[in-house]
Amino acid sequence: MLTEVFHSVVPSELLHPITQDSDTAALLPSITSQTTTISRISDIPLRRQVGFLHVLEQVITDLRTKIVRYIPLLLHVVLSLLKNVMLLEGSDAVADAEVEVEEQEGEAEDEVTATAAPRRIREVRMLCLRRFGAFLDAYAVQHPTELNLTSFIERFYTITSPSIPLLSQRSVQAVSPLMRVFVIMSRHIQLVPFLAESIVIPSVLHCLSAQSVSASVAMTVLAVVENLLNFRETEPDLIQPILKPHISQLLAELESSLSSSSSSLTYVILLFICVCVI
Numbered sequence: 273m274l275t276e277v278f279h280s281v282v283p284s285e286l287l288h289p290i291t292q293d294s295d296t297a298a299l300l301p302s303i304t305s306q307t308t309t310i311s312r313i314s315d316i317p318l319r320r321q322v323g324f325l326h327v328l329e330q331v332i333t334d335l336r337t338k339i340v341r342y343i344p345l346l347l348h349v350v351l352s353l354l355k356n357v358m359l360l361e362g363s364d365a366v367a368d369a370e371v372e373v374e375e376q377e378g379e380a381e382d383e384v385t386a387t388a389a390p391r392r393i394r395e396v397r398m399l400c401l402r403r404f405g406a407f408l409d410a411y412a413v414q415h416p417t418e419l420n421l422t423s424f425i426e427r428f429y430t431i432t433s434p435s436i437p438l439l440s441q442r443s444v445q446a447v448s449p450l451m452r453v454f455v456i457m458s459r460h461i462q463l464v465p466f467l468a469e470s471i472v473i474p475s476v477l478h479c480l481s482a483q484s485v486s487a488s489v490a491m492t493v494l495a496v497v498e499n500l501l502n503f504r505e506t507e508p509d510l511i512q513p514i515l516k517p518h519i520s521q522l523l524a525e526l527e528s529s530l531s532s533s534s535s536s537l538t539y540v541i542l543l544f545i546c547v548c549v550i
Contacts, residue, residue, distance in 0.1 A: 313356045318392045321353055325399035332406050340411070340419060347407060347424045354400035355431045361393050401449035404428060405456045412460035425466050428453075436471050440478040444485050447492045451476065455492060458499035461507060464514065467500070473518050481528035490529065497522065 328346065331339060339346070408421070415421045435442070435450060443451045454476055457463040467473060479485060479493050497515070504511045 313352060314360075318389075318396055321396050322392070322399065325350075325353070325396065325403055328403050329406065332403070332410055336410060340414065343407065343411060343419055344424075347404070347421075350400050350403050350407070351424065351427050351431060353396060354404070354428075357393050357397045357400070358431055358435075361390065361397070398449045401453060405449065405453040408453065408460070408463060409456045412456075412462045415462045421463075425463075429466075429469055433471070436475050439475045440482040443479055443489055444482045445489070446486065447489055451479075451489075451492055455496055455499070458496045461503055461510075464500065464503065464507075464510060468514050473514065474521060477518060477521050477525050480525035485529070 328350070331346075408425075411419055411421070429436075432450060439448070439451060442448055454467065454472060457467050473496075476493055476496055479489055482489075500511055500515055504515075
């Protein structure tokens with residue numbers, strides 16, 4: 273069944289480069305015999321990329337344990353797509369906002385060029401981030417024993433590093449898919465060490481003091497902190513180096529939010545403080 277899904281929706285251009293030493297190399301003959309360079313992704317219509325990413329959501333949900341051996345290959349595909357659209361839109365071309373993109377019947381086939389529709393490029397990027405987060409959420413317990421996610425998370429940081437410091441600008445009124453990835457990491461002790469990346473926690477916390485930040489975004493930021501605090505008794509040596517250097521910033525961001533926020537946001541912040549104290 274999975275092979276049929278790949279044949280129908282996965283562009284063969286996305287299955288390379290994978291070295292012969294890779295754990296997934298043996299899968300290639302059953303999926304495709306064609307190998308091309310990563311630059312060929314730019315020839316794949318955006319609508320086909322969107323279709324694949326939607327199908328992948330169902331694959332993760334419905335096949336879960338049956339596709340563990342395929343995860344490296346699937347992550348390679350998702351990150352390759354993400355890298356391509358990040359390059360297309362540029363660091364500031366399209367804001368990383370949580371927006372719903374409506375499908376239009378009869379729309380002409382998109383061309384993936386530097387001037388391609390920002391709406392479609394943004395849709396591919398958001399879907400890539402959601403699928404990457406879904407992989408982390410579904411398979412975190414298997415890292416690093418059965419499934420080593422380290423190289424893929426490192427590659428994810430390399431691709432998204434220009435966007436992470438801009439979270440306080442791009443994730444203000446709604447929670448961005450990038451922010452949701454960090455929430456997922458904070459929920460799984462196996463993935464918490466990856467939050468030690470120097471720019472992550474400061475960028476997430478800075479959203480609290482962003483002008484006009486919504487209650488939902490503030491709750492999400494505080495959820496990351498709360499998730500980490502939940503591990504402080506069982507894994508103090510792991511959590512302290514991640515949170516302790518940023519306590520002063522957290523207090524400053526909370527103070528700034530309390531002095532300029534709406535009543536609903538004030539309630540959220542005060543509730544968080546009470547929970548932490550208790």
